Amino acid sequence: MISQERLEEIARHWAVGETLRRGYECEPRLTEFPGGWVVWSPPPAGGAVPEPGSGETVIIDRETGALTVVPGLPPQVAMSRYAGPAATAQAVYPAAPRPTPPPGAPVGTMPPPLPPLPPVLSVPADPHSLTPGPPPPNAALTSSPFGPPRLSADEAERRAMALAAQLARLNPGVPAPTLPQVVATLEVAGRTFQALGHTADAEPAHHPAVAHALAAIPPGSRTRGAHRHPDLIVVSKALFELGGAAHTDPAWAARQLAGATLRLHLLREGAPADNPTPAASCNTCGTALVSLGMPGELPRDLVRPEPPQRGAAGRAALRAITAEAVAATIAVPGVRHRLPALPFLVDLLEPYAPFHPVLQSQSGAAQRVESFTLDVWTREQTADTLGDLSERLGARLFPIGGEAGGLHSILAVDEHHRVFAVDHAGAWFLGPTLEDAVQTLLIGRSTPRLRTTGTW
């Protein structure tokens, strides 16, 4: 007999697929019978009443957990005939096509309406038992090519603890910054300095030499949040230590930094802390560091090429890919949170599916524009990263892409369709809709930063 955890996992997966398919949030309910469970979901309040006989009944087999989909039969009838998973189901449920009565057909020829389901018996009487929680130990491995790699619960826990320990070590004495993060390691004058991105609400205090280098870059050419980036924070930290704030002479700073080396690496959810991925400086940090005397070349602009035209064909296939990719992303839980199945995700992402890259790096209206990609394929874990931010924001979030250009961000949409960029300097409001957010990213409109209170 399948375990309670496995049963809940199956019901949760079913609900994700149904939410994406039906376009409203489906909360899974289970009704037990001798052969297994019927999984179903109440219709939305005020929603349309389904056509009689138009629905389908889904049965979870008690022994194997196999799903049997029975179209057009009310649950009670399907349960009474159920004899086992799909192989035998064909014989048990013969000729039960989904009826599609023609318009104006007499009511008497239509099948009887779906009877109400019996009350839930032994298995979860409380729908909250299906709310987000830690993954079951025997969770199904997804066979989808989409979605992040699935770690065992133990390994996910181990990596989360290692990352938390690293964040705490790099930021002692103050509340730990949230993921995603970038660690900057600067070796200068025989000493090693480290810093993270500055995520506190108070603005960081830079060494006068760094502040001067930043101020020399016009606002419209500055990368979002660059003054909070760890590469500049770590240089300020080193200059304060080596000479104090009294040394405002740029030539002094340049002498200190001429032989320095700087390395950046990413701290991301689900990644092994002992083998981090290298990261790059953004355009503004790169410019400021070179002007401060660090070895390196000034970064260049990249003018956006004309976007390729999207053909009208293949929409059905793109919808199917989008739905599968979204479901595969949701299927991988974090240690503390799960991603929500927002009912509008397929409609939202399909126009950009399977991915929509924009290459650019140039001055914008209020700030610099950088490359970004809207992508239905989420290759890394984000459930805890976005779950933590959701608690601050008061709205659930789902990943829809990311930004390059040294921002290393996650682009995310919330349940009110608002779009945010989440990077190592904090979270930024891009727009009330995805369309608006894309314009913000293309034009370089200003992007307010989310405060600790969840407002901006």
Ligand SMILES: [Zn+2]
């Ligand atoms: Zn930067």
